Amino acid sequence: xxxxxxxxxxxxxxxxxxxxxxxxxxxxxxxxxxxxxxxxxxxxxxxxxxxxxxxxxxxxxxxxxxxxxxxxxxxxxxxxxxxxxxxxxxxxxxxxxxxxxxxxxxxxxxxxxxxxxxxxxxxxxxxxxxxxxxxxxxxxxxxxxxxxxxxxxxxxxxxxxxxxxxxxxxxxxxxxxxxxxxxxxxxxxxxxxxxxxxxxxxxxxxxxxxxxxxxxxxxxxxxxxxxxxxxxxxxxxxxxxxxxxxxxxxxxxxxxxxxxxxxxxxxxxxxxxxxxxxxxxxxxxxxxxxxxxxxxxxxxxxxxxxxxxxxxxxxxxxxxxxxxxxxxxxxxxxxxxxxxxxxxxxxxxxxxxxxxxxxxxxxxxxxxxxxxxxxxxxxxxxxxxxxxxxxxxxxxxxxxxxxxxxxxxxxxxxxxxxxxxxxxx
Amino acid sequence: xxxxxxxxxxxxxxxxxxxxxxxxxxxxxxxxxxxxxxxxxxxxxxxxxxxxxxxxxxxxxxxxxxxxxxxxxxxxxxxxxxxxxxxxxxxxxxxxxxxxxxxxxxxxxxxxxxxxxxxxxxxxxxxxxxxxxxxxxxxxxxxxxxxxxxxxxxxxxxxxxxxxxxxxxxxxxxxxxxxxxxxxxxxxxxxxxxxxxxxxxxxxxxxxxxxxxxxxxxxxxxxxxxxxxxxxxxxxxxxxxxxxxxxxxxxxxxxxxxxxxxxxxxxxxxxxxxxxxxxxxxxxxxxxxxxxxxxxxxxxxxxxxxxxxxxxxxxxxxxxxxxxxxxxxxxxxxxxxxxxxxxxxxxxxxxxxxxxxxxxxxxxxxxxxxxxxxxxxxxxxxxxxxxxxxxxxxxxxxxxxxxxxxxxxxxxxxxxxxxxxxxxx
Numbered sequence: 085x086x087x088x089x090x091x092x093x094x095x096x097x098x099x100x101x102x103x104x105x106x107x108x109x110x111x112x113x114x115x116x117x118x119x120x121x122x123x124x125x126x127x128x129x130x131x132x133x134x135x136x137x138x139x140x141x142x143x144x145x146x147x148x149x150x151x152x153x154x155x156x157x158x159x160x161x162x163x164x165x166x167x168x169x170x171x172x173x174x175x176x177x178x179x180x181x182x183x184x185x186x187x188x189x190x191x192x193x194x195x196x197x198x199x200x201x202x203x204x205x206x207x208x209x210x211x212x213x214x215x216x217x218x219x220x221x222x223x224x225x226x227x228x229x230x231x232x233x234x235x236x237x238x239x240x241x242x243x244x245x246x247x248x249x250x251x252x253x254x255x256x257x258x259x260x261x262x263x264x265x266x267x268x269x270x271x272x273x274x275x276x277x278x279x280x281x282x283x284x285x286x287x288x289x290x291x292x293x294x295x296x297x298x299x300x301x302x303x304x305x306x307x308x309x310x311x312x313x314x315x316x317x318x319x320x321x322x323x324x325x326x327x328x329x330x331x332x333x334x335x336x337x338x339x340x341x342x343x344x345x346x347x348x349x350x351x352x353x354x355x356x357x358x359x360x361x362x363x364x365x366x367x368x369x370x371x372x373x374x375x376x377x378x379x380x381x382x383x384x385x386x387x388x389x390x391x392x393x394x395x396x397x398x399x400x401x402x403x404x405x406x407x408x409x410x411x412x413x414x415x416x417x418x419x420x421x422x423x424x425x426x427x428x429x430x431x432x433x434x435x436x437x438x439x440x441x442x443x444x445x446x447x448x449x450x451x452x453x454x455x456x457x458x459x460x461x462x463x464x465x466x467x468x469x470x471x472x473x474x475x476x477x478x479x480x481x482x483x484x485x486x487x488x489x490x491x492x493x494x495x496x497x498x499x500x501x502x503x504x505x506x507x508x509x
Numbered sequence: 510x511x512x513x514x515x516x517x518x519x520x521x522x523x524x525x526x527x528x529x530x531x532x533x534x535x536x537x538x539x540x541x542x543x544x545x546x547x548x549x550x551x552x553x554x555x556x557x558x559x560x561x562x563x564x565x566x567x568x569x570x571x572x573x574x575x576x577x578x579x580x581x582x583x584x585x586x587x588x589x590x591x592x593x594x595x596x597x598x599x600x601x602x603x604x605x606x607x608x609x610x611x612x613x614x615x616x617x618x619x620x621x622x623x624x625x626x627x628x629x630x631x632x633x634x635x636x637x638x639x640x641x642x643x644x645x646x647x648x649x650x651x652x653x654x655x656x657x658x659x660x661x662x663x664x665x666x667x668x669x670x671x672x673x674x675x676x677x678x679x680x681x682x683x684x685x686x687x688x689x690x691x692x693x694x695x696x697x698x699x700x701x702x703x704x705x706x707x708x709x710x711x712x713x714x715x716x717x718x719x720x721x722x723x724x725x726x727x728x729x730x731x732x733x734x735x736x737x738x739x740x741x742x743x744x745x746x747x748x749x750x751x752x753x754x755x756x757x758x759x760x761x762x763x764x765x766x767x768x769x770x771x772x773x774x775x776x777x778x779x780x781x782x783x784x785x786x787x788x789x790x791x792x793x794x795x796x797x798x799x800x801x802x803x804x805x806x807x808x809x810x811x812x813x814x815x816x817x818x819x820x821x822x823x824x825x826x827x828x829x830x831x832x833x834x835x836x837x838x839x840x841x842x843x844x845x846x847x848x849x850x851x852x853x854x855x856x857x858x859x860x861x862x863x864x865x866x867x868x869x870x871x872x873x874x875x876x877x878x879x880x881x882x883x884x885x886x887x888x889x890x891x892x893x894x895x896x897x898x899x900x901x902x903x904x905x906x907x908x909x910x911x912x913x914x915x916x917x918x919x920x921x922x923x924x925x926x927x928x929x930x931x932x933x934x
Contacts, residue, residue, distance in 0.1 A: 121651060122919040138565030138901075140917040147694035148918070157697065160651040178657070211921060226546060226585040232603070269572035272582065472908040476563075476901055483897040492565040493573070494547040496636055 088113050088155075089417060092173055092182040094163045094350070096123050096146050098399045099382030100188035101469075102406030108153040110414050112184075117175065119162045121145055124211055125468050127399065128477070130250060132214035134257040135222070135265075135493035136484055139211050141477050144470040163189065165353035168375055174353075184377050184413050187350070187364070188406065191383035191397060194346035194361060200321035201245075205341040208250060217340065219495045221258070224337045226495070229270050236324070238335025240278035243326050245318050246343030247284030248291060249434040252301050254340065255282045256437035259308040264488045281311040281334065283318055283326075285343075290442070292396055293432050297442035300452040304436045318343075345397065347384050359386025360394055368424035370409050376416065381405030387425065395427055399467075404428065435460045438485070513538050513580075514842060517598055517607035519588045519775070521548050521571050524807030524827035525613035526894075531835030533578040537609075537842070542600065544587045546570055549636055550893050552824065553902070555675060557639035559682040560647070560690075560918035561909055564636050566901050569894045588614065590778035593800055599778075609802050609838050612775070612789070613831065616808035616822060619771035619786065625746035626670075630766040633675060642765060644920045646683070649762045651920070654695050661749070663760025665703035668751050670743050671768030672709030673716060674859040677726050679765065680707045681861035684733040689913045706736040706759065708743055708751075710768075715867070717821055718857050722867035725877040729861045743768075770822065772809050784811025785819055793849035795834050801841065806830030812850065820852055824892075829853065860885045863910070 089112045093100045096118040107114045122143040131137040150156040165174040166187070172179040193207035206217045221242065228239045242258060244251045259280050267275040282289075282305065288298045289305075289312070305312050317329035325335040346361040356373055357365040363386035365373065370385060372378040382402030387395040395401045404427060412422040431449075433456070435441040441456035451459050461481065468474050484490060514537045518525045521543040532539045547568040556562040575581040590599040591612070597604040618632035631642045646667065653664045667683060669676045684705050692700040707714075707730065713723045714730075714737070730737050742754035750760040771786040781798055782790040788811035790798065795810060797803040807827030812820040820826045829852055837847040856874075858881070860866040866881035876884050886906065893899050909915060 120920065121647065138563045139921060140563030140565070140919055143917075143919045143921075145694070145918045151693050159655060161655060178655075215921075222546065230584060230586060230603075268576050269570070271576075472905070472912075475904050475908070479900050479904055480897070483900070487897075492568075493570045494565055494568045495545065496564060496568075496640075 089183040090115065090181065091184040091186065091413060092117065092180060093186040093188060094173060095188035095190055095348075095382075095384075096120075097126070097188060097190050097382065097402060099190075099402035099406040100186065101146075101149070102403045103186045103188060103381065103410050104150065104156055104406075105153075106407050106410030107186075107413065108150075108156050110410070110417070112155065112413070112417070114153075114156045115159055115180065116146065116150060116156060117159045117161055117163055117173070117180075118146060119160070121147065121158075121160055123149060123469055125473070126209075127464060128468070129208060129211070129214050130254040130257055132211065132492075133208060133217040133221075133254065134261045135218055135490040136257065136261075137477060137480050138492050139215055141473055141480065142468075143211060144473055149469065163350055165350070166378075168354070168372075168378065171377070182377075184416075185379070186406075186409055186413075187354075187372075187378065187380045187384055188382050188402070189348035189350045189384050191345035191347055191361070192349070193341060194344045195341065196344050198318060198320065201341055204321045204323055205245065205339040207341050208254065209345070215496060217338075218493070221338055222493055222495050225266055225270055225273065229273050236335075236337075238325050239337050240273075240275070241281065241325075241334070241336040242279070242338040242340065243281045243283060243334060243336040244340045244342060245283050245326075246341065247282055247286070247289040247312070247314070248342060249432075250342040251282055251284070251340075252289055252305065252434050252436060254342065255280055255305055255310045255312075256308060256435065256440065259305070259310050260437045261490055261493075263309070265490045265493060269493075279311060280309070281313065281336070283313045283316050283328070285315070285317055287315050289314075290432075290434060293434070293442065294444045294448075294450050296450045297432075297434075297444050297452065300442050301434065301436055304440045308437060345383065351384060369412055369422035370405055370425045371412070371422065376422070379409040379412065381409055387427070389427060398432070400430055401427055433460045433463060514608040515540065515606065516609040516611065516838060517542065517605060518611040518613060519598060520613035520615055520773075520807075520809075521545075522551070522613060522615050522807065522827060523824045524615075524831040525611065526571075526574070527828045527831030528611045528613060528806065528835050529575065529581055529831075530578075531832050532611075532838065533575075533581050535835070535839050535842070537580065537838070539578075539581045540584055540605065541571065541575060541581060542584045542586055542588055542598070542605075543571060544585070546572065546583075546585055548574060548894055550898070551634075552889060553893070554633060554636070554639050555679040555682055557636065557917075558633060558642040558646075558679065559686045560643055560915040561682065561686075562902060562905050563917050564640055566898055566905065567893075568636060569898055574894065588775055590775070591803075593779070593797075593803065596802070607802075609841075610804070611831075611834055611838075612779075612797075612803065612805045612809055613807050613827070614773035614775045614809050616770035616772055616786070617774070618766060619769045620766065621769050623743060623745065626766055629746045629748055630670065630764040632766050633679065634770070640921060642763075643918070646763055647918055647920050650691055650695055650698065654698050661760075661762075663750050664762050665698075665700070666706065666750075666759070666761040667704070667763040667765065668706045668708060668759060668761040669765045669767060670708050670751075671766065672707055672711070672714040672737070672739070673767060674857075675767040676707055676709070676765075677714055677730065677859050677861060679767065680705055680730055680735045680737075681733060681865065684730070684735050685862045686915055686918075688734070690915045690918065694918075704736060705734070706738065706761070708738045708741050708753070710740070710742055712740050714739075715857075715859060718859070718867065719869045719873075719875050721875045722857075722859075722869050722877065725867050726859065726861055729865045733862060770808065776809060794837050794847035795830060795850045796837070796847065801847070804834040804837065806834055812852070814852060823857070825855055826852055858885045858888060
């Protein structure tokens with residue numbers, strides 16, 4: 085029996101994955117707990133929602149990633165709490181002991197308490213979310229095509245709430261899907277009536293990006309026909325549309341929420357100070373105050389940047405945090421002092437459609453248009469986990485680019501038991 | 510306004526697709542009605558169920574197939590009945606007139622009235638079926654891995670009912686998935702305990718194949734460790750296993766039903782003689798008796814071969830039938846007599862795993878082993894609709910072959926509203 089220290093990593097997103105892969109090199113036993121058996125490559129989720137990629141293309145089985153490390157075990161399950169005093173995580177009825185704990189459980193969509201969001205808006209945080217949205221958008225076009233009446237106002241209108249990277253990328257991809265594919269698919273529909281509206285509370289898109297990129301994104305989206313509404317507050321989502329501050333009501337068959345997240349519900353079980361969106365306050369070395377053996381990374385942590393401002397909830401922060409806590413665990417285990425975490429911003433990117441992207445690189449470099457798009461393609465293929473996924477995504481992208489096609493515009497029934505054994509005729 | 514004849518095609522599987530593509534060349538208006546917006550390539554469904562291919566790889570959007578033909582319209586919907594006298598198909602509340610009708614609605618899984626099949630067995634007829642089965646098999650391994658008790662008998666046992674091509678192909682692929690992938694994924698489980706059992710009522714596998722192929726399939730499966738039970742009758746499926754005739758009870762966590770189908774429930778609304786499995790009796794030209802303007806093809810028709818025996822319910826019969834009725838509609842429309850349908854058997858194929866397949870070619874040629882497998886690969890890539898699908902499937906196959914990997918072993922939640930906006934923590 086090994087008496088090596090046991091490290092439990094909760095979550096296998098960007099943060100947990102990078103922590104676990106570094107920890108595997110240490111003389112410790114690592115257990116990774118995740119509610120899903122795959123690592124999702126979330127930056128490409130909007131492409132699954134807009135029929136550019138298949139759902140399996142951005143998922144990679146975690147047992148396949150960790151299989152080559154004899155000291156990493158995988159456990160499928162949802163961690164519901166942490167007993168900090170007993171040093172154990174709680175998975176339903178079971179408790180699992182740890183010597184060191186890495187909390188990397190991420191965030192969930194949050195409706196900020198706005199009326200109707202949870203009931204009527206589509207979040208876009210998981211692969212099932214993306215498939216549900218794809219099914220819904222394609223189904224509204226099918227329903228409009230079958231409709232023999234004069235039609236309902238807003239039948240082909242999609243309202244996206246939130247002008248961050250997900251909202252911007254989704255708006256661009258959706259505008260292209262409609263113009264380039266659905267207009268041809270539905271020749272008997274007046275697809276020019278289809279509208280994509282992007283609602284953003286602040287006076288700019290892409291918070292955290294350079295002003296040049298924000299402006300380029302805005303102009304590109306407007307050129308693609310997206311109705312971008314800046315400084316606009318959503319007050320309510322209903323079954324058939326949204327209400328905006330000032331009294332404007334907009335009919336829409338689809339409302340997508342990308343405006344906000346909050347920390348994984350797991351955070352609620354941990355009695356420490358909470359930051360923005362329910363995140364856990366951490367020390368400079370990313371450990372939990374008073375619990376030097378517990379580290380928190382990624383969207384779950386309210387870390388702070390050099391000026392004390394909160395760190396953005398982006399993949400790079402999670403990746404760097406994961407690597408950093410693995411180093412800190414090695415140091416603590418060796419009896420050395422841990423080191424504070426410093427986030428290095430390697431840049432931000434968002435694609436706005438075919439041959440259009442914005443990229444802010446370190447040193448104030450800014451790319452946009454075709455060059456930005458090539459940079460975006462390269463970086464995303466590079467970071468995509470799994471060689472097969474890289475090839476398949478590359479083939480899909482080459483196909484989409486050369487043919488203007490979106491080949492996965494397939495409505496897959498999600499219903500649990502639907503159509504198992506139909507009644508005999 | 511056009512006064513051209515209107516042809517309605519119900520279903521866009523192999524039969525409906527081939528009928529519609531031929532009808533598109535005639536001076537008629539064609540409407541294709543399908544409950545799904547995609548054409549599924551069912552011969553590869555078992556590969557989706559065993560994590561070899563992604564669900565989107567075997568689906569092709571029908572609007573993309575028909576988009577280049579101005580005289581084909583697509584309508585998404587379920588045909589619930591046909592008013593033969595009024596010449597109209599019924600889609601819910603709506604009626605659609607036809608001058609000629611092609612019924613190609615296919616078949617559904619049928620439990621043959623065996624107790625517990627509908628409640629506890631997994632059918633494998635649709636893409637959601639395949640995803641449900643993939644999720645279930647992977648989840649049983651995950652659950653066994655988390656189980657701290659001594660385990661439940663049969664936890665890793667899969668029983669497949671029916672020794673036709675689907676049962677044989679699934680058995681071979683599943684045995685390889687377990688041996689080559691899951692054994693490595695679950696190092697702490699004794700995966701050698703995992704069993705694949707194939708139950709067949711008759712004394713041979715692959716009915717309709719040559720005796721050489723039947724024997725080769727049996728030997729190959731047994732060499733892969735599949736427990737093949739010939740001349741064995743299933744009497745009941747329960748929550749935790751199956752009962753076989755003679756009193757044997759077999760514990761199993763997964764029971765898959767590939768033993769029987771019956772005609773689409775639509776057939777029940779049509780007042781003509783019914784053949785095997787509720788199929789519709791047809792004239793020699795594939796028209797409905799007394800209704801020369803209505804044709805029935807594929808799994809929905811009880812056609813007869815040269816000796817009067819029923820035609821097999823396979824893709825080739827549907828494809829040839831579809832082309833034939835398009836020609837007969839052209840002849841009838843031109844005032845000529847229709848021609849009787851003669852099925853040309855171009856051979857049968859089944860793959861049993863890596864470099865193992867059987868193929869019966871015309872003229873009594875039989876291929877097996879690696880050569881049979883190469884033939885199988887070529888034919889299936891050739892017939893797969895959509896150039897993108899061909900490339901992506903080829904990449905996946907090359908990947909699977911070279912790495913022994915099965916990259917889509919991903920458990921995707923199917924639940925309708927699961928995880929939309931989780932409760933705040």
